[in-house]
Each structure stands twice: as C-alpha cells, then as structure tokens.
Amino acid sequence: MSFGEDDGGSEVEIETVRGRNWPTxxxxxxxxxxxxxxxxxxxxxxxxxxxxxxxxxxxxxxxxxxxxxxxxxxxxxxxxxxxxxxxxxxxELVAVELSASPNAIQELCTALLQAEINIHYAYPLVGNPRGRPAVAMHIDNAEQASRTLHDMGFEILCEADLSS
The missing domain is CATH 3.30.2130.10 (VC0802-like)
Known part of the structure; x- marks a missing residue:
C-alpha cells in the first residue's frame, strides 16, 4: 500500500490495483x-x-x-x-495451504461459507515446497477470502512460495 498526504498534512491510506495487499x-x-x-x-x-x-x-x-x-x-x-x-x-487465484487436520477441506469451505464467499472452482497444487497439501481456488472476492482465511489460521500462498 502507498501513503500520501492530504491538504491537512495527515497521512491518507491509498490502495491501488497493483499495490493490493492480498497475495494471489x-x-x-x-x-x-x-x-x-x-x-x-x-x-x-x-x-x-x-x-x-x-x-x-x-x-x-x-x-x-x-x-x-x-x-x-x-x-x-x-x-x-x-x-x-x-x-x-x-x-488470479487464491492458494491456501491446508492443515494436517483430517477435516481441512471442510474447515476451508466452512470459513468461506461463513464469509459468504463462493468458490467457482478449485484444484490441488502439487510440489508445495513446505510439503503440505494446498489448494488453488477461483473465488468471488480474493481480498475478502484471503483476509477471512488468514484470520481463521490458514496460510495463504503467494507466487514466491511456489518457486522455492
């Protein structure tokens, strides 16, 4: 995110499309x-x-x-x-690392349902460098989904995580 100053000299938060604050x-x-x-x-x-x-x-x-x-x-x-x-x-998709829980997919779907976020399609990722299962999802609102999932304890992956 970038910050600017308004006429009063106080900081104003400015968010741009390229400077978004959620990973995809x-x-x-x-x-x-x-x-x-x-x-x-x-x-x-x-x-x-x-x-x-x-x-x-x-x-x-x-x-x-x-x-x-x-x-x-x-x-x-x-x-x-x-x-x-x-x-x-x-x-742009949201990629999420799943926990070791046997109910990880259910927990993921429950978190998105509670936030009223629709999953259009999803598929697994292979070769996650951390060795954990992960899923990529095309969803309604990537920013809201990322925030919700992060707040629920899910690890959101970015492209740098996939190139390690």
Whole structure:
C-alpha cells in the first residue's frame, strides 16, 4: 500500500490495483484443440526451463479443451506460452495451504461459507515446497477470502512460495 498526504498534512491510506495487499497466484488457461497429444505439447514447452507445473486441471468438451495451469515462475511461463504460440488467458487465484487436520477441506469451505464467499472452482497444487497439501481456488472476492482465511489460521500462498 502507498501513503500520501492530504491538504491537512495527515497521512491518507491509498490502495491501488497493483499495490493490493492480498497475495494471489497466476493461473494460465490454455486453449487447445481436443486432439491427442495437445497436452503433451504444452507440458514439453516448459522442458529445460526452470518453470514447473505446480497446478493442473483440464476442462474438456467435444471441440476444445481448457488446460488451467499454475506455474512456479509465471513470468517465464507467460513468455514460453507466447513463444510457442499457445492461446491463453490469465486469472488470479487464491492458494491456501491446508492443515494436517483430517477435516481441512471442510474447515476451508466452512470459513468461506461463513464469509459468504463462493468458490467457482478449485484444484490441488502439487510440489508445495513446505510439503503440505494446498489448494488453488477461483473465488468471488480474493481480498475478502484471503483476509477471512488468514484470520481463521490458514496460510495463504503467494507466487514466491511456489518457486522455492
């Protein structure tokens, strides 16, 4: 967050879109023809780079597929996808580390329900450097969800956590 001064000389808190105060991770939605080998082509594009796929889900239809990826190094991943001429879009997701509790998913869903936050979709992350299970979620209000989950004791992950 940035701070400025008003006419009276007192500090005024100013929040900008780029200077938001909640962590997110970047999801790449890659659009593919529904043909054999298309997913392998995308996965191979990252071979030899430091970019690792830490989250993956696929939505399939008769004509096309959408592969949703969370990458360890999104800036380099964006460049690789562009250089390989893959059509993609980007979204910001909230990534949450789960506790060792056998009811961790239930606790997560309960916390979001209490805050009246809807989960549009979610999928697990693989290779969390801390060795704990984690989930990435596309939700209604990332800022409110992050605050709520943090207040309930959940660890919110950022992109730096995925690149360690």
């Amino acid at each position: 991770v970047t999801q790449f939605s890659v659009f593919l023809e529904n043909r054999v080998g298309q997913l392998l082509e995308v996965v191979r594009a990252f071979q030899g780079s430091k970019v690792k796929i830490v989250g993956l889900t696929i939505s399939d239809s008769a004509d096309c597929s959408i592969v949703r990826l969370i990458l360890s190094h999104p800036e380099q991943g964006r460049e690789i996808l562009s250089l390989n001429k893959h059509a993609f879009a980007e979204n």
